[in-house]
Amino acid sequence: MIQWYESFTAAIGVAMDLLMAGVTGGTGKLALERALDAGHRVVAVARRPEAVAARQGLRVIGGDVLQGGQWQSEVGDCRAVLSCLGNTDRKHPTAVYSQGTANLLDSLAGGQERRLVCLSSAGLEIAPGTPWAQRTVTRLVIQPRFRHGYADMARMEEFVSAQDVRWTIIRPPMLTDAASAGEARAAVNRHLEKPRSISRAALADYAVRILEDPTTWKGTVEVSA
Known part of the structure; x- marks a missing residue:
């Protein structure tokens, strides 16, 4: 009965x-x-709340996800979190993914019923069957270039996968600013065949859509256009 209700909702x-x-x-x-x-109904935590445009259904609170504190007590009854955290500093180590995600999860109510969707990267692994040229570029260019971010994403994935909550890790490939063109292809807990770049719009669509999808619970999902 519970499984039927969850699928229905x-x-x-x-x-x-x-x-x-x-x-x-x-x-x-x-x-x-x-x-x-x-x-x-969204509660958004941001270091610069003034940079987030006001909208009905949105409450913005100021805070740094790397620092637990007052903002965690202001999230109210939220039992789900969608983390789109990112880091543009490629020269220095970061903890924004691992520590930021841990602090977000700690702020939620609901115990084991807590829902977590977070963004990682397909660049953490080179999938079997990846063409030689793509494999070479990933190993020799992309992984070294983003090594600090990838190292922290790996720590985040290790932490998240050990939590007894309804978690989903999304691993997108290279992102583009193109307009969304249909639904993203996705593979849960397996490698996606012939992955290619995906638009940020399509990724955003997918991340929001699976918030209520129990088939992605405790799953690492590769996505692509």
């Missing part, structure tokens, strides 16, 4: 109290729009 869509972070970034800004359009 996922199908019809139920508004939730959603905590979001990274909403001033390229993907996060689009995901925030999609979440509000879907009727979710």
Whole structure:
């Protein structure tokens, strides 16, 4: 009965109290729009609250996800979090993904019923069957260039996968600013065949859509256009 109800609510869509972070970034800004359009009540935590445009259904609180503190007590009854955290500093080590995600999860109510969707990267692994040229570029160019961010994403994935909550890790490939062109292809807990770049718009659509999808719980999902 419980499984039927969860599948039913996922199908019809139920508004939730959603905590979001990274909403001033390229993907996060689009995901925030999609979440509000879907009727979710969103609490967004941002270091610069003034950079987040006001909208009905949105409450913005000031805070740094790397620092637990007052903002965590202001998220209210949120039981779900969509993390679009990112880091543009490629020269220095970071903890924005691992520590930021841990602090976001700690702020939620709901115990094991807590829902977490976070963004990682397909660049952490080179999937079997990847063409030689793509494999070489990933190993020799992309992974060294983003090594600090990837190292922290790996720590985040290790932390998240050990939590007894309803978690989903999304691994997108290279992101583009193209307009969304249909639904993203996705593979849960397996490698996606013939992955290619995906637009931030399509990624944002997918991340919001699976908030209510129990088939992605405790799953690492590769996505692509």
